[in-house]
Amino acid sequence: MQVMTLFADRISELGTENAFKIGPHIAAVESAGNKVIRLNLGEPDFNLPEFVKYEIKRQLDLNNTHYCDPKGLLSLRLAIAKQMRQMRGLDVSPERVVVFPGGKPSIGFCQEAYCNRSDEVIYPSPGFPIYESFTRYVGASPVPMHLKEEEGFTVSADRLAELITKRTKLIILNFPSNPTGGVASREQLEALADVIKRKCSPAVRIYSDEIYEYIVFDGRKHVSIASLAGMEERTIVSSGFSKTFAWTGGRIGYAVFPSEQEANVFKNLNINYFSCIPPFNQEGARLALEHPDSPKVIEEMVKTFQTRRDVIVRKLNQIDGVTCRIPGGAFYLFPNISGVCQKLGVIDAYDSLVADLRQRTSPSAMFQMFALYNHHVAVMDRNSFGKIGADGEHYLRLSIASDLPVLEEGVRRLEVASRDHDGFENFVREHARDLL
Ligand SMILES: Cc1ncc(COP(=O)(O)O)c(C=O)c1O
Numbered sequence: 001m002q003v004m005t006l007f008a009d010r011i012s013e014l015g016t017e018n019a020f021k022i023g024p025h026i027a028a029v030e031s032a033g034n035k036v037i038r039l040n041l042g043e044p045d046f047n048l049p050e051f052v053k054y055e056i057k058r059q060l061d062l063n064n065t066h067y068c069d070p071k072g073l074l075s076l077r078l079a080i081a082k083q084m085r086q087m088r089g090l091d092v093s094p095e096r097v098v099v100f101p102g103g104k105p106s107i108g109f110c111q112e113a114y115c116n117r118s119d120e121v122i123y124p125s126p127g128f129p130i131y132e133s134f135t136r137y138v139g140a141s142p143v144p145m146h147l148k149e150e151e152g153f154t155v156s157a158d159r160l161a162e163l164i165t166k167r168t169k170l171i172i173l174n175f176p177s178n179p180t181g182g183v184a185s186r187e188q189l190e191a192l193a194d195v196i197k198r199k200c201s202p203a204v205r206i207y208s209d210e211i212y213e214y215i216v217f218d219g220r221k222h223v224s225i226a227s228l229a230g231m232e233e234r235t236i237v238s239s240g241f242s243k244t245f246a247w248t249g250g251r252i253g254y255a256v257f258p259s260e261q262e263a264n265v266f267k268n269l270n271i272n273y274f275s276c277i278p279p280f281n282q283e284g285a286r287l288a289l290e291h292p293d294s295p296k297v298i299e300e301m302v303k304t305f306q307t308r309r310d311v312i313v314r315k316l317n318q319i320d321g322v323t324c325r326i327p328g329g330a331f332y333l334f335p336n337i338s339g340v341c342q343k344l345g346v347i348d349a350y351d352s353l354v355a356d357l358r359q360r361t362s363p364s365a366m367f368q369m370f371a372l373y374n375h376h377v378a379v380m381d382r383n384s385f386g387k388i389g390a391d392g393e394h395y396l397r398l399s400i401a402s403d404l405p406v407l408e409e410g411v412r413r414l415e416v417a418s419r420d421h422d423g424f425e426n427f428v429r430e431h432a433r434d435l436l
Contacts, residue, residue, distance in 0.1 A: 015133025018384035025369070025435075026378050037410040039398040040378040042178070044305075044331060046246035048284075049297050055287040059280035068279040071267040072099025072254065076282045079289040080254050084237070087213065088227040095260040098267055099277050103211040103240035103253035108134040109269050110170060110207050110236060110255075113262075115140040119169035124155065125386030126179050126334070126395065128209065131172050132386045140169070144388045149325060149336060153182030157191035164199045171196065171204065173225060176212040179385045179397035180334045181327020183216055186223045193228045206235040211253070214244045214298050216329040217306045226256075233258045243330075244298060245288050252277060252285040305331045308400040308407055315411045316398075319418055331400050338394040340418040341367060347394075349428045353436065361436045364394045369435045370417060370427045377413040 019042050026036050071077065077094035084092040100106050107130045111121060117139035123131035125144035135142040143163055147153040155173065164171075173192070175184045184192075196206060206225060213222040226235040240253025257263040270276065288294055309326065313333060316324040321339025341347050341363045350363045365381040372378050380397040383390050396414075400407060417423075428436070 010137050010139075013136035015129060015137075017129045017133070019129075019380060022372075022378060022380070025372055029373060029376060034376045036372065037377045037406060037413060038402065039400075039407070039410045040380050041399045041401050043248040043401060044243060044246040044301060045401040045403070046301050048245060048247045048250070049288070049291075049293070051291050051293060052245060052247070052284045052288045056280050056284040059283045064279045064283060066279070068276045068282070070270040070276045071095075071263065072097060072277065073279055073282045073286070076286040076289075077254075079286045080256070083289050084256055087222065088224045088237070090224075090227060090232055090256075092256055093260065096257050096263045097254055098257065098263050098270065099252065099254045099282060100240075100266075100270070101251040101253070101274065101277050102248075103209070103238055103242060104130055105273075106236070106238050106253065106255040106266070107131060107172075107207070107209070108138075109266055110205065111135060111138045111140060113265055113269065114205050115169045118167060120165060120167045121170045121172065122160070122163050122168060123172040123386070124174055124177065125388065125390060126153075126382060126393075126397075127172070127174055127386050128178050129385055131174075132388065141167070142388055143168070144386055144390075146389060147177075147180060147182065152325065152328070153177060153180035153334070154184045154188050155192060157188070157195045160192055161195045161199060164195070168200060168204055170207055171200075172207045172209065174209040174211075176216055176222075176327075176329025178212065178330055179332050179380065181330045181332050183220065183328030184223070186228075189223055189225045190228055193225055193231050196234065197230050200234075202234065204234065205258075206231070208235050208237050210237055210239045211243055212330040213239055215302055215305060215331060217302070217309065218328065220328060222329075236262075241285050241288060245285075245294075246301070247288075250281050250284065252281055305400055308404055309333065311404060312398070312400055312407050312411060315408065316414075319411075319415045321418055333398045333400060334395050335398065336395055337364060337367060337418075341394045344418060344421060344424050346370075346424070349424070353432065357432065357436055362390070362394075364396060366428070366436055367417070368396065369431070370424055371414060373431070373435065374420065374423050374427055375413045375417040377410045377417070379410075379414070 077097040081092045081094045084090045119140045120143045121135045122143045238255040242248040324335035346363045362383045368381040382395040
């Protein structure tokens with residue numbers, strides 16, 4: 001008799017977001033009496049603006065605490081439609097807007113809704129891990145589009161053209177990007193749009209993750225691929241309130257679909273999964289979009305990120321074995337640590353691991369764990385942003401969502417770690433089984 005397994009096979013296909021997995025390691029280091037500098041955080045170190053908090057409290061007092069429209073409150077969807085016009089020049093009916101609990105859920109929902117088994121999903125790598133983690137779970141095939149440091153981590157139209165096949169169903173783009181901070185210019189997006197229009201059936205969807213749309217530096221303005229000729233009808237624009245308003249705990253995001261019919265499919269997914277999003281938070285989000293002080297609040301935050309970016313990129317580039325480009329947006333730095341991995345012996349140590357350990361880790365993950373446990377600085381490793389085909393790429397992601405002195409101390413610790421040969425050797429000897 002065949003042994004019955006507890007879980008369905010698909011569960012083993014579901015990946016994860018390591019940003020949530022590093023928490024227990026940080027807690028372990030801190031419980032041993034060490035203060036960890038957290039450069040791993042994916043959320044702005046600002047608070048929700050007072051006027052938004054006030055509106056949420058007011059809504060609670062109005063007892064706006066019941067079930068509501070599964071598509072999202074009309075008041076919020078109208079405000080989002082208006083923002084789409086102002087920011088992207090698109091004339092969007094609120095019926096094409098669906099509100100989700102954060103920017104994240106529409107990533108998996110789109111793969112569920114648009115992809116049949118063996119359809120292909122093209123997504124950026126390095127990229128937000130949820131793009132890759134969902135694909136096999138829904139039975140589709142992941143096709144990573146490798147972003148190159150020397151191209152500013154943008155997507156080359158030629159590379160995209162090579163990856164598109166008859167089975168391509170969904171193409172995920174993310175500018176400004178997590179983890180690289182890469183931003184695509186209008187010309188680059190136009191080149192991508194030309195390839196898509198030339199090579200893809202009208203039923204192929206572009207999922208444009210624009211959650212960092214406001215966090216762009218050096219006076220640039222965000223450009224959405226949906227605003228280019230012939231692209232609105234193929235593109236799902238996704239965004240939300242987690243980053244722009246430093247409101248990751250509010251769980252409000254949204255997507256704008258090419259048609260009302262498509263939006264209604266996602267409304268039905270919402271009904272099936274969670275019914276609706278807390279209405280008091282949705283009213284807070286509506287006010288955040290409408291309030292006259294919001295642009296000033298966002299501008300202040302972006303200015304702060306830009307100042308930190310300039311200081312910390314300079315400091316990273318002073319570390320022997322590290323090169324870091326200047327990101328155009330988001331609040332992450334993505335230094336190349338190949339030189340450190342070489343000179344510290346990380347690559348040799350990785351190569352001499354037994355096969356099953358090598359499978360579970362990478363040189364940048366080994367340095368990440370060493371930096372955390374021995375030098376008390378938390379960062380993210382390259383493979384946390386897409387594993388497929390990432391061998392030989394040695395990067396870290398540092399978040400600049402902390403005050404400058406904290407960031408400077410974090411970089412100082414990384415520099416000390418980068419030349420602590422003895423410490424690294426001991427670390428590998430002691431922890432090859434439990435931490436790598
Ligand atoms: C590119 C990208 N998309 C989506 C999300 C998800 O955002 P939310 O917290 O609103 O679900 C994140 C969060 O880090 C992100 O970096």
